Amino acid sequence: MLSEWLNQCKFWSNGSSNKKRGGYSKIDGTNRTQDDDYDPHLHREIENPTTNMETLIHLLKGCLGTGILALPEAFKYSGMANGIVSTLLIGLLCTYCLHVLVRAQYVICKKLKVALLTYPESMKTACEIGPMCLRRFAPYAPGITNFFLIFYQMGICCVYVVFVGVNIKAVGDEYTSTKISLTLYILMFFIPFVLIICIRNLKLLAPFSIVANIITLVTFGVVGYYVCQNLPSFTSLPSFGTLFNYPLYFGTTLFSLQAVGVVIALENNMETPKKFRGAFGVLNVGMGLVTAIYVLMAMMGYWRYGDKIQPSITLNFPPEEALAQAIRILYSIAIFISYGLQGYVPVQIIWTNYMIPRLENSNKKLMWEYILRVACVILTFILAVTVPLLGLFISLVGAFCLSALGIAFPAIIELCAYWPDNLGPGRWILWKDIGLIIIGIIGLLAGSYSCIYEIVRTLASGKT
Structure with missing residues (x-):
């Protein structure tokens, strides 16, 4: 698990990939002649490449997080029938967009004769070689990404x-x-969160991450135990929600199913990257399993608890x-890990x-790095205390960020x-991609508006 995260961090770091993979020249923005014999996959230098099965396991772990416990509440916004169908469709959309991104990055790498590009580099280079109307945005593309x-x-x-x-409050x-x-429960964990983010060597977290994976599997088993008891009539649940609430469902589902950073990092670290795509490749198999698990968990959770479903289904379990x-x-x-x-x-x-x-000549780099780490924790705690609305915050992050990163940008x-x-x-391809861009923009705007509106309304009513 840690190898995938270490490679993800390298992947997202702008301008680092070509120096570290294969020693090829840094991207200069020029559109070089495409050589049909050049295969970027063959020029990647990977220290510890993963097998197809290892990649699949990492993909499942990377996709199965807090979203799976929040998705049952999303069905309250969409309705049961609409939620099942829409989740399957969004799963297909996410999978397809990941295919689009992986394939397009391969094409650009082949044109430039480089082994690997980061996402920011890909956006910059794409704007430089694309339509004239996009070329003026090329210098800003890495920053936006x-x-x-x-x-x-x-x-x-x-x-x-x-x-x-x-x-923890529910237990306390x-x-x-x-x-x-x-607020007090959140603040009492400030120091532990600071300590864990100040660990600069993630390999130190390896034993804890193994424990976290085991806990996750046990949690899913316990969730299954609770949601399968005393099920009410299936027909008592509404099939469709309101149109205004649908963007709330969309944001939460996108947050749950979209794993663009993890997926790209995994493909970059594969021993046989050509097996990643394909009809029965790692991506299709992994996302198919993830989508099926999410649909089943969300359906059963909403079926069991109906409109009483909580932002995290664990909060519905008998507190005593x-x-x-x-x-x-x-x-x-x-x-926490x-x-x-x-x-x-x-x-x-x-x-x-x-x-x-900006710190090239400074002898206090380590101090500034720790200041940055603590500042990030402070920012997340300020937002968490200000907007302690788990379900709506999940939906906002999904709608605002993943509509762009996972749909429009690819x-x-x-x-x-x-x-x-x-x-x-x-x-x-032009018309299809324009359609995807429109979907991404609509998802971003409509989802963000609905989430912010509900957050403001909820905070104003004092129902936090």
């Missing part, structure tokens, strides 16, 4: 902080006569039962791209990669 990624990763960290707070409330506020309390505590520990991994990515991006260039990169002479019969 990094902004969405940093926001996404910091958003995940905020979700994790709130998740730990609400689940059973043993205290005076109810302690959620020892098993429910144990699983809340254990999964909170697993999420994952915070160190998730927080490593934005720290690495900010440090590598924006701080190191379409832009593909459109530019095949521009202007390889867009297919009737230029169908």
Whole structure:
């Protein structure tokens, strides 16, 4: 698990990939002549490549996180029938967009004769070789891409902080006569979160990550145990929700199913990357299993608890039962460990791209790095305390960030990669990618608006 995260951090760090993989020249933005004999896959230098099965296992672990516990609540916004169908369709959309991104990056690497490109480099190069209307944005493309990624990763960290707070509070409330506020529960974990993000060598977290993986599997088993008891009538649940609430469902589902950073990092680290795509490749098999698990878990959770479903399904378990309390505590520990991994990515991006260039002559680099790490924790805690709404925050992060990173940006990169002479019969790739870009923009705007509206309304009503 840690190897995938270390490679993900290298992948997202702008300008580092070509120096570290194969020793090829740094991207200069020029469109070199394409050599049909050049295969980027053959020029990657990977220290510890993963097998197909190892990649599949990493993919499943990277996709199965807090989203699986939040998706049952999303079905409350979509309705049962609509939720099942829409989740399958969004799973197909996410999978297809990942195919688009992997294929387009390969085409651009082949044109430039480089082994690997980071996502920011891909966006910049795509704008440079694409339609004239996009070329003026090329200098800003890496910064925009990094902004969405940093926001996404910091958003995940905020979700994790709130998740730990609400689940520990649910246990603590059973043993205290005076109810302690959620804010205090969140703040009491500030020092542990600072300590874990200050671990600069992620290999130190390896034993804890193994424990976190085991806890995750046990949690899913306990969730299955609770949701399969005393099921009400299936027909009592509404088939469709309201149109206004659908963007809330869309954001949560996108947050749950989209794993663009993990997927690209895994493909880059494969021993046989050509087996990643394909009809029965790692991507299709992994995303198919992930989508099926999410649909089953969301359907059963909403079926069991209906409109009483909580932002995390663990909060629906009987609060007085020892098993429910144990699983809340254990999964909170697993999420706490994952915070160190998730927080490593934005720290690495900010440090590598924006701080190191300004500290070249400084002898206090280590001090500034720790200041950055602590500042990231402070920011996530400020957001978590200000907006302690787990479900809505998950939806906002998914709608705002992943509509761009997972849908619109891959379409832009593909459109530019095949521009202007390889867009297919009737230029169908152009029209298809324009459609994906529109879907991404609508998802971003509608989802963000609905989430922000609900957050403001909920905070104003004092129902946090």
